[in-house]
Amino acid sequence: MAVALADLRKAGLVEKQSHVGTRVKVEGQSWSEPPDGQPHDAYIEAQIRLRIANGTYKPGSQIPTLEALAEEFGVGVPNARRGLKPLRDEDLISARVAHGTYVAERPPLGQPTATGHG
DSSP: OHHHHHHHHHTTOEEEEETTEEEEEETTEEEEEOOTTOOHHHHHHHHHHHHHHTTSSOTTOBOOOHHHHHHHHTSOHHHHHHHHHHHHHTTSEEEETTTEEEEOOOOOTTSOOTTSOO
16 A cells, blocks of 8 residues: 555645555545555544534434445445444434435533433
């Protein structure tokens, strides 16, 4: 990977590289590449979790389809699906059949929920 990434960098195809991964572009398309050694599904999970935490994906909003995530991260749909599974298991996102996947509606921290806990 290091040699290929160096070649991409020399060719001007690396948009951004940081501790959270590398953004690569080819012929007008780009995709995110995880840091060395991190599985793609874990990277997808981390990126979606980050986007929810920083407000890119707001409560109640739809996140990209599995196909769009697969394309963005340069993986197959099964990897994208595995990346979302932990977020679904934590009820951070929910899938609605034939409608898409949405960020869970949550009250702000410290606000009481229906059970009276915040």
